[in-house]
Amino acid sequence: MTLASLFWFIVPPLFFVAAAVAYYMMTGPKNDRRS
């Protein structure tokens, strides 16, 4: 049970890094209407 719970300790950092990478890709010069 506790080791399964540890899964939730590991998922958030991976999720946030993935989100930051996605943000970086999506806001690139090709997608930015301002540039």
Add this chain to the structure above:
Amino acid sequence: MSLYMSFGLYLLVLVSIGVVAYGRSHSLDDFVLAGRRLGAWVVAISAKASDMSGWLLLGLPGQAFAGGVSIVWAAIGCTVGTFFNWTVLAGRLRRYSELLRAITIPDFLESRFGGQAGGPIRIISLAVVVVFFTLYIAAQFKAAGKTVSVTFGISYHQAVIVSASVIILYTMLGGFFAVAWTDLLQGLLMVVVVVILPIIGVISLGGFAKTADAVLKAGPDMLSVSGGKMGWELWVSLIIGNLAWALGYPGQPHIVVRYMAIKKPEELRKAALISVVWVVLALWGAMCVGLIGVGILGPGGLSDPETVLVVLAQDFFPGWLAGIAISAMAAAIMSTVDSQILVLTSAAVEDFYRRLINRAAPDRLALMLSRTITLAIGLLAIIVTWNSESGVFKFVQYAWGGLAAGFGPVLIMSLRWRRTTGWGAAAGMAVGLLTVIIWHNVPALAALVWELVPAFLFSLLAIVVVSWLTGPPGDDVIEQFERSLQ
């Protein structure tokens, strides 16, 4: 002895950075905003190092040591806040503040709305900055004094003098350049230490499975994100209470002012990525330091869980390297307090002196005044800190909440809702500030939930309601808002 030498060398490097930065600071813009000339790496890491404070290397590992992985909710809250700031606020604040030629947050808010509400906005902003940064800076000096005195076996007063004089010296000399460059060094030092220590710890315990076993010996819930709690205690006290840290991020001037200092706004996306990776490594690393500490030392192994990082560093590293790890701890505190002293200085010189007393003050005078005020704030903080060593994190939580409610909602709305009016902004700030102070000081309310949560919500509500009641903003304000988006 090598411990002292490493720490001494570290302090010397900080002062040298201050001296180099001195040559770069020619105007008030340079002193309080590095003349908007910083690169993505410096802005990204400086924003995080200024944010994290002593909590990262003292509080967080200590909490993980004492209570296990359930403290992950605070880390998630801080990461959500970081991500929100970079994606929702950073780009717009950078562009809009440059358009308005604003170099501080109070300055930005007053220029953003202008008109009759400008005066009240400036006065409330100054009140929020002065009250809560004084508390925050004093708390950081206390933390620095405590850490340095415990580690090096000198008295608390000697420790406060040593750490405070170094901080004051480089901040006074080099202003924002010095603060941002030292933040970069300090931020890198912090993250390297909290990533390396757990790796060595897991190896010394014999791998992941054995590490997990060792941690579980300290308590059956040490590896549970619910910490063995249920119902109200789990959902409100643990999860919502800790996630609420995220609400504080938009309102911290010492963090958000960094976005305004980047040279090219297009670089902010790169800075966002660097910053999020940094915060994830730092927070999860710091928690692992606490967990591995309890695995190695056992739950009764430390009289003060907050010293877990120092004890592990001294166990694993030779003297000089332990000295560097301990420098990282001082770095966490210093990189926050230097940025806060600078916000207070900029409030005094730009927002008070230049705006209200002497509009025509030449740059040389403003620069000289800034250095004098930085020195005065530093000395004042030493005096406030002199007689008490307790209450570090209690002060931090109060100050964080006060800044969050005073500036957070109004900054979000001023950048994202064109319909926001000056009176709406002023009302929101006043409501946020008063709610924090009242809620914090009424025990029955304080016991219910952290004052930040209601204060943030009431402030947001006040901005919307008063903005609707006070009619639409003028065409010139709307036009300026549109231009900031381009």
